Amino acid sequence: MKQICVFILVLALTSCEYFNAKKTTPEAILNEELQTFNWNDVDVYPTFSECDSIETKNGKTTCFTEVLTTHILEKLQKDSIVVTQDVTDTINLKFQVSETGILSLLNIDTDSLIMKEIPNIEALIYSSLDSLPKVFPAIKRGQQVKTEFELPVIIQAN
Template sequence: MKKFTAILFLSLLFGACQNLKKPEISEEELLQQELKKINWTQVDEFPSVATCDSIKDDSVRKQCFFDFLTITIQQKLDLDTLSILYPQIDTIQVKVTVFPDSRLEFEPQFPSDSLAYDKIKIDSILHARLTDFPKINPALKRGIPVKTQFVLPVILNVE
């Protein structure tokens, strides 16, 4: 009787273990499931600079970064005659691209009624002045550096 009970117990245990096996999922299916879970329109960490890295609160650190970038751009543009050449312009919208390798790219955004010559001239002034930036740490998505873009309003010093 003990043998029969032991055999019955082992067969039930083996049968139960077989039922616990999960259907195998291929690596490709698993990858596709994970990719669907990721929100590709948001980053886990925004770009940052050394002066803002110690801030723990994400929204405060993000604002610190945007303030730092805006002030730095304003200071670099104050060195030029942009406000003298274009006194009618008090604010420039600048599209900033932070690449995964920490490179920066600046592109002025203009209203559709702007003259082509003005766009080219202002763009060349921006490219000449917006160099030698402090190191920017790129945004992170799941621990991987990613490209981000945003538009900053830069107020020109009109004195």
């Protein structure tokens, strides 16, 4: 009988460890979540209303870049650009889409040949962005977020 009492006493004293709740602070939960969070990817890429019918993420991304590139090139083709030699080069445009859907051109990376042949290329590109359709911002975890991306545009002038 004594052995059973000692066994129950030992069991009661050691079993309390199983009932202790481990306390977690909100900061610990936040830090754990931030470690698993991919900051370089969004759930929904910025888009135009023309791309709404596309279901896949890659399809929407492609649609967005194609609409933007086509719009810029159409505006550049409407302007009469005179060059002294043939120009075939790529301009890298760095854009930012704000949380409210405002598209901003951050940087234009051009070759010196393009700047020599078409000195007003930057002004032409900026003016082409004035008549863009409404841009819907990117979405990450249900929230509209700011995104930056680069877009290469091939310029051909004869």
